[in-house]
Amino acid sequence: MIMKNNPFNNYIENLKKALKKLKLPQSVEKILSTPNRIINKKISVRMDNGKSLKLNACRVQFNNARGPYKGGIRFHPDANLNEVKMLAAAMTIKCAVVNLPLGGAKGSVQFDPKKYSRFEIERISRAYAKAISPHIGENKDIPAPDVYTDSKIMSYILDEYEKINNRAEPGVVTGKPIPLGGSQGREAATGQGGVFVLLEIMKAAGLKSKDTKVAVQGFGNVGYHIARLLHEEGFTIVAVSDSAGGLYSKNGLDPRLVHKIKQEKKSVTAMYCEGKVCDSEKLLRDQVQVISNSELLECQCDILVPAALDNQITENNAGKIKAKLILELANGPTNPKADVVLFKKGVTIIPDVLANAGGVTVSYLEWVQNRTGYYWSENEVLEKMRPIMENAARQIFILSKELNIPLREAAFVSAVKTISEAIALRGGIK
Numbered sequence: 001m002i003m004k005n006n007p008f009n010n011y012i013e014n015l016k017k018a019l020k021k022l023k024l025p026q027s028v029e030k031i032l033s034t035p036n037r038i039i040n041k042k043i044s045v046r047m048d049n050g051k052s053l054k055l056n057a058c059r060v061q062f063n064n065a066r067g068p069y070k071g072g073i074r075f076h077p078d079a080n081l082n083e084v085k086m087l088a089a090a091m092t093i094k095c096a097v098v099n100l101p102l103g104g105a106k107g108s109v110q111f112d113p114k115k116y117s118r119f120e121i122e123r124i125s126r127a128y129a130k131a132i133s134p135h136i137g138e139n140k141d142i143p144a145p146d147v148y149t150d151s152k153i154m155s156y157i158l159d160e161y162e163k164i165n166n167r168a169e170p171g172v173v174t175g176k177p178i179p180l181g182g183s184q185g186r187e188a189a190t191g192q193g194g195v196f197v198l199l200e201i202m203k204a205a206g207l208k209s210k211d212t213k214v215a216v217q218g219f220g221n222v223g224y225h226i227a228r229l230l231h232e233e234g235f236t237i238v239a240v241s242d243s244a245g246g247l248y249s250k251n252g253l254d255p256r257l258v259h260k261i262k263q264e265k266k267s268v269t270a271m272y273c274e275g276k277v278c279d280s281e282k283l284l285r286d287q288v289q290v291i292s293n294s295e296l297l298e299c300q301c302d303i304l305v306p307a308a309l310d311n312q313i314t315e316n317n318a319g320k321i322k323a324k325l326i327l328e329l330a331n332g333p334t335n336p337k338a339d340v341v342l343f344k345k346g347v348t349i350i351p352d353v354l355a356n357a358g359g360v361t362v363s364y365l366e367w368v369q370n371r372t373g374y375y376w377s378e379n380e381v382l383e384k385m386r387p388i389m390e391n392a393a394r395q396i397f398i399l400s401k402e403l404n405i406p407l408r409e410a411a412f413v414s415a416v417k418t419i420s421e422a423i424a425l426r427g428g429i430k
Contacts, residue, residue, distance in 0.1 A: 006082045007082055007083050007086040007310065007311070007332065008082050008083075008085045008086040008089070010086065010332060010335060010336055011085075011086050011089045011090060011093075012033060013336045014336070014408065014409070014412045015029065015032055015033065015089075015412065015416065016029070017409050017412065018409065018412035018413045018415075018416040018417075019032075019416060021403065021405070021409070021413050022413060022416060022417055022420070024416070024420055025429065027429055027430060028416075028420050028423070028429060031063075031423060031428060031429075032063065032089075032092075032416065032419065032420075035060050035061060035062045035063075035085060035088060035089075036061050036062060036063060036064060037060075037061040037135070038058065038059075038060050038061075038081070038085075039058060039059040039060075039061070039131075039132060039135055040056075040057075040058050040081070041056075041057045041058065041131040041132075042054050042055070042056065042057070043055050043057045043109070043124070043127040043128055043130075043131050044127070045120070045123045045124050045127050046123060047116075047120055048117055048119060048120055053111075055109055055110060055111050055124065056079075056109070056110040057107075057108065057109045057110070057127075057128050057131055057132075058081055058084055058107060058108055059073075059105065059106075059107035059132045059135060059136075059141070059143075060081070060084045060085050060087075060088040060105060060106050060107070061088070061103075061105045061135065061141055062085070062088035062089050062091065062092045062103065062104045062105060062106075063089075063092045063103050063104055063419065064103035064141075065103065065419055065422040065423045065426060065428070066095065066096060066100075066101055066102060066103055066418070066419060066422045067095075067100070067101040067102040067103055068102060068103060068137075068138070068139055068140055068141060068142055069102070069103045069104060069105035069140070069141035069142070070091060070095060070100075070102040070103060070104065070105060070141075070142050070144070070360060070363065070364070071087065071088055071091040071104055071105035071106040071107070071143065071144065071146075072087075072106060072107070072143065072144045072145055072146025072147075072149070072175075073106075073107040073108065073109070073128070073143050073144070073145070073146055073149050073153070073157075074106075074107070074108045074109075074146040074147040074148060074149060075108070075109050075111060075113045075121075075124070075147070075148040075149055075153075076108065076110070076111075076112070076147050076148055077110065077111060077112040078110075079108035079109070079110045080108075080110070083108075083310075084106045084107065084108050085106075086332065087106040087146075087331060087332075088104050088105050088106035089104060090104070090331060090332065090352070090353060091103075091104030091105060091106060091360070092104025092415075092419065093353045093411070093412060093415040093416075093419075094352075094353040094354075094356075094357050094360060094415075095357075095360060096414070096415035096416075096418040096419050097353050097354050097357060097392055097396065097411050097414060097415045098354070098357045098360075098361055098388055098389065098392040099388070099391075099392065099418070100360065100361065100364045100388075102142075102360070102364060105141050105143075106146070107128075107132065107143060109124060109128050111124065113148045114148075121153070122156050125153050125156035125157055125160075126156050126157075126159075126160040128157070129156065129157040129160035129161050129164075130160060130164065133160070133161055133164045133165070136161065136172060136173075137169065137172055138169055138171030138172050138367065138370065138371065142171065142172065142173060142174060142363075142367055143157065143172075143173050143174075144173060144174045144175040144359075144360075144363050145175040150175075151175055151176055151177045151182060151186075152177070154173045154174070154175050154176045154177075154180075155176060155177060155180055157172075157173050158170065158172060158173050158176060158180060161173075170370040171367050171370035171371050174186075174363035174364075174366040174367055174370075175363060175366070176366070181366070181369070181370050181375075182366060183362055183363075183365055183366035183369060183375075183376075183381055184375075184376065184377055184378035184380075184381050185362055185378045185381040185382055185385070186362050186363070186366065187221065187225070188225040188229070189358045189359050189361070189362035189363075189385070190221075190222045190225070190226075190329060190356050190358045190359035191221075191222050191223075191224075191225030191226035191228075191229055191329070191358070192225065192229060192358055192382065192385070193355075193356065193357055193358010193359065193361060193362075193385065193389050194222075194226050194305070194327055194329050194355050194356060194358060195226065195229045195230060195233065196358070196385070196386055196389040196390055196393070197327075197350060197354055197355050197357075197358075197389050197390075197392070197393040198230075198303070198327050198350065198355075199233070200389070200390045200393035200394055200397075201348075201350055201393050201397055201407075202325075204393075204394060204397045204398075205348070205397070207325075209233060209234055209235055210234065211236070212235050212236065212302045212303060213235075213236045213238045213250075213252075213300070213301045213302045213303070214227070214230055214235050214236065214237050214238065214301060214302065214303045214304075214305060215237075215238055215239035215240075215248075215296055215297075215299050215301040215303070215304050215305065215323070216237065216239065216240045216241075216305045216307055217241050217246075217293060217296050217297060217304070217305065217306045217307060217308050217312065217330075218241070218242065218306065218307035218308030218309070218329075218330060219240045219241060219242045219258065219259070219262060219268050219307075220242070220307070220308075222307045222329050222330075222356070222359075223240065223242075223305070223307035223308070223329070224255060224259045224262075226305055226307060226327075226329055227240060227255035227258075227305075228255045228256060228259070231254070231255050231256075235303070236251075236252040237252055237253050237254075237255055238250055238251075238252060238253070238299070238300070238301050239253070239291065239296050239299050239301065240253060240255065240258055240268055240296075241268065241291070241292075241293050241296045241308075242262065242267060242268050243293075243308075244266075244267040244268075244269060245267070245268070245269045245290060245291065245292055245293070246268060246269070246290070246291045246292065246293060246295070246296045247268055247269060247271065247272070247288055247289070247290060247291065248288065248289045248291045248295075248296070248299050249286065249287055249288040249289070250287065250300070251287055253288075257271075258271065269290055271288075272286075272288060272290060273290060278290055293308070293312075294317065297312065297313065297317060297320075297321060298317065298320040298321060298322065299322065300322050301322065301323050302323060302324055302325065303323055303324075303325045303326070303327060304321065304323035304325070304326045304327070305326075305327045305329055306326065306328055306329065306330045306333035306334070307329040307330050308330050308333070309330060309333070310330060310331055310332035310333055311332065311333065311335055312330070312333045312334070313326070313333055313334040313335070313338045313342075314335050314337065314338050315335070315337035315338050315340075315341055317338075318334075318337075318338035318341035318342050318345075319341055319345070321342065321345075321347065323347065324346070324347055324348065325347065325348045325349075325350070326342070326347060326348070326349045326350065327350045327355050328349065328350060328351055328352040328355045328356065329352070329355055329356045330352065330356070331352050331356070332352060333352065334349060339406065339408065343406050348407065349406060349407060349408060350393075350407055351407055351408035351411050353408075353411050353412070353415070354392060354393060354396055354407070354411050357389065357392070358385065358389060361385050361388050361389065362381060362385055365381055365384055365385065395414065396410050396411050396414060397410075399413065399414055
C-alpha cells in the first residue's frame with residue numbers, strides 16, 4: 001500500500017488520469033506503477049580520519065520497454081526510496097514525452113556532500129559505482145548527474161566501472177567532462193531546453209515575449225542558464241533566489257552580474273547584503289527588494305520558473321501566485337492539489353516532464369556520440385536538440401487543446417500511450 005505523503009503518490013495520481021483518458025486495461029496500471037528492479041545497498045566507505053562510514057544507496061530501474069534505463073544519481077541527506085521511485089517513474093515518462101529511445105531510472109546515496117572532503121566524496125562515488133556496476137552499462141542503464149553530483153562524480157563512476165569490467169565504455173554514464181567523452185552544450189542543456197519549450201508554447205498560444213517579466217526560484221546551474229538565456233531573448237528577469245534568499249526588482253536584474261556575485265560570495269543577496277545586514281541606500285537607489293524563496297513564488301511576474309526543489313507550489317500558496325505561466329525546471333515542484341487550484345485560476349503549467357527534458361535530451365546525444373565515436377560541436381548539438389524539444393512542446397500543446405486538459409495531463413497521456421504500445425509489442429499486455 002502506498003503511504004500518505006509518499007512523493008510517489010503524485011506520479012500515481014497523474015498516471016491514473018492518463019490511463020482513464022486512454023481507457024487502457026488494468027494490467028497497464030500495474031506495470032507502470034511498479035519498478036522493474038530496486039537495488040538497495042549499504043555501502044561502506046573509509047573516511048579521512050580512518051573510520052568507516054556506512055551509507056544507504058539505491059538505484060531504481062523503473063521501466064525499459066522503450067530502451068535502456070536512463071536517469072541521474074543524487075547525493076542528498078534526505079534522499080529516500082519513495083522519492084527515488086517517483087523520480088525514476090518521471091524519467092520514464094519524460095523520455096517518452098520527447099520521444100527518446102530510453103527508459104527511466106534514478107539513483108541516490110543518502111548523505112550531505114557539503115560535510116565531506118573531496119577525497120571522501122570520491123571514495124563514496126567509487127563505492128556506489130562498485131555496488132551498482134553489475135546493473136549498469138551503455139546497453140542496460142546509463143546514469144547521469146543530479147542533485148549535488150556533477151561531471152567530476154561521473155568521472156569517478158566511469159573510471160571505477162571501467163576498472164571493474166576491464167574495458168573502455170564511455171557510454172555507461174553521461175554528463176561527463178569533455179575529455180572523457182562528454183558532450184558540448186551539456187552544462188546549459190536543461191535551461192536551453194526550457195527556453196526552446198517555452199518559446200514554442202508561447203508561439204502556439206499566441207503570446208509575445210516583449211515586456212514579459214520572469215521570476216526564477218533557484219539560481220544554481222539550471223536557474224542561472226534559464227535566466228541568462230531568457231534575458232538574451234529580451235525577457236525581463238525581475239526576481240532570482242537561492243537557498244539563502246532572493247532579490248526582486250520590477251526594472252529587472254542582470255543574471256550575469258548576479259551569477260558573478262554568487263560565484264564570488266556564494267549568495268545572490270550578497271549584491272546588497274553582508275549576512276543579515278543589507279545596504280538600504282543601495283537597495284533604494286537600484287529599486288531592489290530582498291525577498292525570501294516563498295515570497296519569490298508569489299511575486300508580481302508573468303512567468304514563474306521553479307528551478308530548485310520539489311513540492312514548492314502547494315495548495316497552501318497556489319492561490320497567491322500571480323504568474324500566468326509556470327515553467328517547471330525543477331522535478332516535481334507543483335503538487336497535484338496545487339495543479340487543480342492553478343488550473344481553475346487559468347494558470348498554464350508547462351510540466352517538468354516536458355520543460356526540463358533538455359538535460360536528458362543532450363545526455364541522449366552524448367550517449368549517441370559515445371557509441372559512434374564521433375563528436376559534434378556545440379552548435380551541432382543544439383541543432384539536433386532544438387527540433388526534439390520544439391516538436392514535443394507543439395504536440396503536447398495540440399493534444400491539450402484537443403482533449404481540453406492541462407499540459408501535464410496531456411504529457412502523461414502522450415507518454416503512457418507511447419510506453420504502453422512498446423509494452424504491448426513485447427507481449428507484456430494481455
